Amino acid sequence: MSSPYQSLHHTEAIARRELLDVEEYDVRLNLASDDQTFGSVTTIRFTSRGGPTFVDLKPVRVNRLTFNGSPLDADLLDRGRLPLETVAGVNELVVDAVMPFRNDGEGLHRSSDPADGKSYVYGMMFMDAAPSVFACFDQPDLKAPYTLHVEAPETWTVIANAPGERTESGSRGSALWEFQRSQPLSTYFVTVVAGPYHVIRDEHDGIPLGLSARASIASALDADADELFTMTKQCFDEFHRLFGIRYPFGDYHQAFVPEFNAGAMENPGCVTFRDPLVFTSRVTRGMRIQRATTLAHEMAHQWFGNIVTPAWWDDLWLNESFAEYMGNRVTADVTEYDDAWVDNAYARRQWGLYADLRPTTHPVAGNGASDASAALQDFDGISYAKGSSILKQLAASLGDEVFFAGAIDHFARHRFGNATMHDLFESWERAGADDLSSFTSNWLRTAGPDTIVLDRAAGVLRRTPPAEHPADRSHTFRVAVATDGKWSTRTLEIDAPQTPFEVGGDAVVLDPYEDSWAVVRPDATTVEHLKTLLPDVEDDALRAGIWNNVRSGFHDAALSPADVVDLVVASPPVESTEDGKRRLGSWLLSDVLPLAPAGSLERVHAAALQKMATTIAGSEHQLAGLRMAISTATDPSLLRSWLAVTPDGIDLDVDLRWRLLVRLAVLGETDPEELLAALDAEPTGHSRVEHMKALVSLPTAEAKAHAWSVFTGALDVPNYELEAAGLGMWRGGQEELLAPYVDRYFDELPDTVAVRSGWVLADATEFFFPVTPLSDSTLDRARALAADESLDLSVRRRLADCADDLARRLATARAYPPA
Template sequence: MSGSPYLSLQHREAIERRAALDVTSYDVSLDLASSDETFGSRTRIVFDSAGGSTFVDLKARHLVSARLNGSTLDPASLDRGRLPLSTQPGVNELVVDAVMEFRTDGEGLHRSVDPADGRHYVYGMSFMDAAPSIFACFDQPDLKAPYTFHVTAPRDWTVVGNAPGEQVAPGVWELEQSQPLSTYFVTLVAGPWHLISSEHDGIRLGLSARQSLAAELEADAEEILTVTAQCFDEFHRLFDERYAFGDYHQAFVPDFNAGAMENPGCVTLRDPYVFTSKMTRGAHHLRASTVAHELAHQWFGNITTPAWWDDLWLNESFAEYMGNRVLADVTEFDDAWIRTSYQRRQWGLIADAGPSTHPVAGNGATDAVAALQDFDGISYTKGSSVLKQLNARLGDDVFFAGVNDHFASHRFGNATMHDLFSSWERAGAGDLGDVTQGWLRTSGVDTVSFDRSREVLRRTPPAADPVARRHSFSLARIAADGSWRREAVSLDGAETPVEVDAGDTVLLDVDDTSWLVAHLDPTSLAALPDLMPRLEDAALRAAVWDNVRSSLESGSATPAEVIAVATASIPGETSDEPLSFNSHASDPSKLLLTEWLTSKVVPLSADPASARAGLHAAYAQRAASAEPGSTVQLAGFQAAIETASSVADLIAWLGGAVPAGVEADLALRWRLLTRLAALGAVDRAALDEHLAAEPTAVSTIQHARAVASLPDAEAKAWAWDRFLGVVDVPNYELQSAGQGMWQPGQEEITAAYVDRFFADLPGTASHRSGWLLSEAAGWFFPLTALTEDVVARSEALAADEGLETSLRRQLAVLADEVRRRIAVRSRT
C-alpha cells in the first residue's frame, strides 16, 4: 500500500557508504526563474572513495545528464531515487544536471502563493530525506561537506542561504562557501521577502517574511532580535566555541510543518510566529522559546551532528534544555520553565506511556523514514528532563566542561552518545552508567503515587521495561489554609516513607526535576477546588495541573473532578498560560490546558453541556475581572468564546460588543465565526463573504476551519475532498479542515466518515509523503468516534506491514488515545 516511489536509506547502507566515501565539496546551481512548477538543478560533487560501487541520492522529475569522472552515466539507471555509481579509488567528480519539482507540502524546495497578493515564495526544507529533491547528494548526516550555491531567480526576489551571498547581476546570486554541513541542513529562502537587518556582537542578523506581513514583522522585530541577542550572549558565555556560521538569518515562511528548522546561518520558522493580531504572553513565550531552541542547535546539531538518527536526542533534547534554560536566565521570559510545564510536559509523558514509546537514545531508527516518527515528545521533553537532572547532579562546571570538550573533539563533524559521555568522563563526571541505562537507553515512564493510608510514595515502573530508576524531586505539602512547604524526596526503590499531616494535600514533582507520571491521591484531588483560589505560587499551580492532567490520562481522576478544579481555579488565574487557546495542536497530547479541558475533558463528562457551561462561566468571569487590555483578559475572553453556547452572545461580540480592552481584530472575528459555524448559527455563504472581504493568509486558513466545522453534510464532504487530495490545498488549510471536521456533538453527521477514514487512508500515500502524510492522518482521524470498533480497526490497520510506516505509527498512537478516552468516559 505504500505509495512512495523512493527507497528510504537504511542504517546499514549509511554505514557502508560512510566507510567508503569522504565528501570534499558541493557546488550547486539552481534556476528558480524559468518555471513555476520546476527548477533546474546542477550539482558538482567532489569526493574521495575507496573505490567500488555506491549510489548518489536524486529525486528528480527528469535526469538530464550525469557524468562521473568525465564518463557519461545512463539516465535510465536512476531507480527509486538512487543513481548507481562505479567509483575509482581516490578523488572522484560527479556532475548531475536535473529538472526538479517545486513542492507544496512543506518539504524539499517548497513554493507557495500568498493569497493576500499573489506573490510567489520559495524555501528549502531538506530534513529528513528531502535534500535529494533539491540537488543530487549523499543524503545522510555523517557525510558532511561545504556548499557553494549559485542561484538564478526572478529579478524582484532576494536569496538567502546557509552562507552570506550577494546579487552579482540582476536575478543572479552568488553565495559564499558554507561551513561543512549535513545534507539535511541545506536551505535557500528566495522570493520578494520583506527583509530586516541588524547586527549584534559582530554577527549580522536578519529577519524576513512575506510582503503581506511586512508591517507585522516590523512591529515584532525588536522583541525577536532582543531575544536573539540575549541568547547569543549567554551561549557565548557558556560555550568555548563562538557561533560559527557567519550571518544569522531567521526566515518566517508559510506552510511550514514544524515549529522551525535549525539550518545553519538561515533558520526557517513557521510564519504564524509573525503575529497579525494581539497575542497572549504565552504565545510570545512560545515564539521566544523557538528562537532560543533553534539558536541552541547552532552548537547542538550544527557544529557537532549525530552520526545517525538513533542519536537525534543529541540535537533535540539539548536544544530543548538549553533553549529553556537560557530563556529563563537572561530574557524577559523568566517563567520559561513554568510555561514549558504547561505547554510541553504532557506531550512527552503521554508518548512515553503509550504504544510508540522508545528510548531517548539508541531508538532503533533502521531508516530515515522510521527516524522521522521519533521526533516526538520523548526526544524533546523527556530528553530535556534527563539533561536537567544530569546538570543538577554534575554542576555547571563539569557539565559544560564535558560539552565544550565534545564540541572541540568533533568540530564540524559527527558524534555519538558514547562520544559525549566520554567527554563528560574526561571532565570528571565519574561513572554515568545509571543515566545511560536507566534513562536514555530504556523506554517507558514510571508512575509515582502517594499511598495516604501507609504514608509511602510508590513507584510503579512500566511493565514492558521495569528498569530501576532513582527519582529525586520536590514534594509539596499544602495545608488547608493554603500554606505550603517543599520537601526534597528520593525514591530509590519501590517505596519510600513520607510523613504528612492528615489534612495535607500532596503534590508530586512540583519543580519538574524528575520524569514521572504523577497520580494524585483521592484526598488531595478532592481538596484542590478549595485550595486553588488560595495558591499564588506560579510553579505550584503549574504542578497542580501537571498532576491533574496525568491523573486523568492514566486513570486516577474523573472528568468531574478535573472540571471542579478548573472552575475553581480559572477565576483567579494571574497568568494567561492556563487560559490560553492558541495552539490548535494536531497532536492531542500537545493541547494547551484550556484546549485539553474544552476539547477532551468536556466531551468525556457525564453531562458535557453542564461541564461546558461551568467552564464558560469561569472564563467569562476571569475576562470580566482582568485588567482591560491585559493578555489575561484576552486569553479569558478567547476561552469564553470557545466554550460559549449562546448564539446571541457570539453574534453580539462579532458585531463589536466586546469587553473594553479587547480588540475585535481579524483573528478574534474568525474565532467567533468558527464557534458560530460549529453551532450551526452561520452558513457557508456568510463565511465566504468574510473571506472575500479580507483574503489574507489568516482568513484563508481560518475559513477552512470554520467551513469544516459546519454541521451539515456538504461541509463535511468539502473537508473530505481535501483529505483525499481531490482539492489540493496548502498545509495549514489542510490542517484546519481536518481539525474543524470532527466537532463534538456532530457525531451523527460525521458517522459515515468513520468507515471512509479506514477505507481511504491507505490511498493518501499516493499523493502525500513524508511529514505531511502522517500529519494529515492525525488531523482527519475520527477522534470523536469513541468506540472499541475504532480502536480495533486502527490497530488492525497499524499492524498491516504493507501500509506506509508513518501511517502505521500514527494509527497506533491514535488507537491508544481513543482507548484512553473510552476509559475516561467509563469513569464518569
C-alpha cells in the same frame, strides 16, 4: 501501499560512509523559469575507496547525467537512487535535473500569499527531502561544504546558509545570486529562502543579523524586530559565555516563512521559522514565551547539531534534547521571559509523558532506527521533552562546571564533524563526571516512565516502574504540601518501591517543579482540597505542576472528568489556553468536556465569563478568558454581539474574528457565503486557514464532503489548510453526518501515500482520525490497520498513537459514565 522511494537503511549509510569522503557540492538553482518546477544542476566532488554506491535523487525529470566525464543513462535512476560505480580516488558527478516545487512544507516549498498574490520559496531538507532539491549523498555523516548559485526573479531577495550577494541580472527579468562556500554541512541543513521578503538587518559582536518575512506582514515584523533582535543578542552573549566557542557560520539570519511544518529549523546561517510567530494579532504571554524559547532552541543547535552533528538519526535526540534544555534555560536566564520554565511545563511536559506511556514508546537514546523512515517516527515528545528533562537532571547532578566543560570538549573534538551519544558521555567523564553508564542505562536506554503516587492511608509513596521496561531509577524531587491553606515544600529521594511519607497536610502535589521524570498523580483527598485551594495559588510553577498532576491523573483514568471540570470552574486555567494541542485549553475542549457530565460545557463557559469580568480590562487573562468563552459558547447571539462590539480592552483583530466565525460554524449559525465574504474582506494566510476550518466545521453534508476531498487529495491544499480541514471536520454533536466517514477513513487511509509523503502523510493520519465516535469498533479497526505491515510506517505509527488515545478515552468513559 508504501512510499515510491527507498528509505536509507543504517547499514547502507555505514557502507557509504566507509567508502566515500565528500569534498564539496556546487549547486545551481534556477527559480525564475517556472512556478511548478525549478532547474537544479549539482556538481559533487568526492573521494572513493573504489566500488559501487548510489546518489539520492528525486527529480521531475533528468536532463543530463555525467560521471567522471562520461554520460550516464537516466533510466538507471530507481526509486530515488542513482547507482554509481566509483573509482578509487577523486570522482565527479554532475546532475542536471528539473525538480518539483512542493506545497507540503518539505523540499523547496513554494506558496502564493493570498494577501497580495506574491510567491515565496524556502528550503526544508530535513530527513529525506534534500534529494528533491539537489542530487546528494543524503545522510548526516557525509558532511561537505556547499557553494550555491541561485537565479531568481529580479524582485526577489535570496538568502542561504553562507553570506551572499546579487551579482548581475540574468535573462527574462531575473537576477543571479552568488553565495560564499559554506562550512561543512549535513544535507539536511542546506536551505535557500527566496522571494520578495521584507528584510531587516542588524549586527552584534561582529555577527551580521537579519530578519525576514512576507511583505504582507512587514509591519508586524517591524513591530517585533526590536524584541527579536534583543533576544538574539542576549542569547548569543550567553551561549558564547557558556560554551567559550564563537558562532562559526557567518551571518545569522532568521527567516519567518509561510506554511512551515515545524516550529523552526536550525539551518546554519539561515534559521527558518513558521511565520505565525510573527504576530499579526494580539497574543498571550505564553505565545511570546514560545517564540522566545524557539529562537533560543534554534540558536543552541548552532553548537549542538550544527558544529557537531549526530552520525545517524537514532542520535537525533542529542540535538533536540540539548536544544530543548538550553533553549528554556537561556531564555529564562537572560531574556525578559524569566518564566520560560513555567510555560514549558504547560506546553511540553505532558507531550513527553503521554508519548512515553504509549505502546509505541522507545528509549530516548539508541532506539536502533534501522532506516531513516523508522527514525522519523521517534521524533516526538520523548526526543524533546523527556530528553530535556533528563539532561536537566544530569546538569544539576554534575554541576555547571563539569556539564559545560564536557560539552566544550565534545564540540572541540568533533568540530564540523559527527559524533555519537557515547562520544558526548566520554567527554563528560573526561571533564570530571563519575562513570555514567548506569545513568545512561536507566534513564536514556530504558523506555517508559516510573509512576509515583501517594498512598495516604499507608503513609507511603509508591514507585512503580513500567512493567515492560523495568529500570532501577532513583528520583529526587520537591513535594508541595498545603496545610490550612498554606503551602510548604520538602525534598524527597525515592529509591525504593515504597518510601515512607508523613502526609501532615490537606493537599499533596508530587514533583510540581519537574525535578525528575515520572508520572505523578494527585490522590482523591488532594483533588477535593484543590477545588478550594487552587484559586489562591500564586506560585506560577506550582500552578503548572498542579495542572500536570491533574492531566496525568485524567490520562490514566484515575481522575474523573467531573473533578476536572470542578477544578476548571474553581480556577479557569487561563495561563495556557493557546490553540496548540498540548495546551490546557485544547486538552479541556478535546479530551475532558466530551466525557464530562451534562451541563459541564455551560459551567466552564460561565466560569470563563466570570474570569473576563474579574480581570483587568486589556489584560492577557481577560483575552484568554474570552477565548475560552468563545470556544464553549452555545448562544449564537452572544458570539454575534462580540463580532459587533468586543469587550472593553480587546480589539476585534483577524484572529479573534475567525475564532468567533469558527464557533458559529460549529453551531450551524453561519453559512459558506458569510465565511467567503470574511475571507475576501481580509485575504491573509491566517484567514485562508481559518476559513477552511470554519467551512468544514459546518454541520452539513457538503462541508464534510469538502473536508474529505482534502484528505483523499482530490482537493490539493497546502499543509496548514490540510490540518485545518482535519481538525474542523470531526465535531462533537455532528455524529450522524460523520458516521459514513469512520469506515471510509480506515478504507482509504492506505492510499493517501499516493498523494502525500513524509511529515504531512503522518500528520494527515492524525488530523483526520475519527475522534468523535467513542466506540470499541473504531478502536478495533484502528489497531488492526496499525498492525498491517504493508502500510507505510509513518502512517502505522501515528495510527497506533491515535488508537492509544482512543483507548484511554474509552477507559475514562467506562470508569466515569456521565450522569
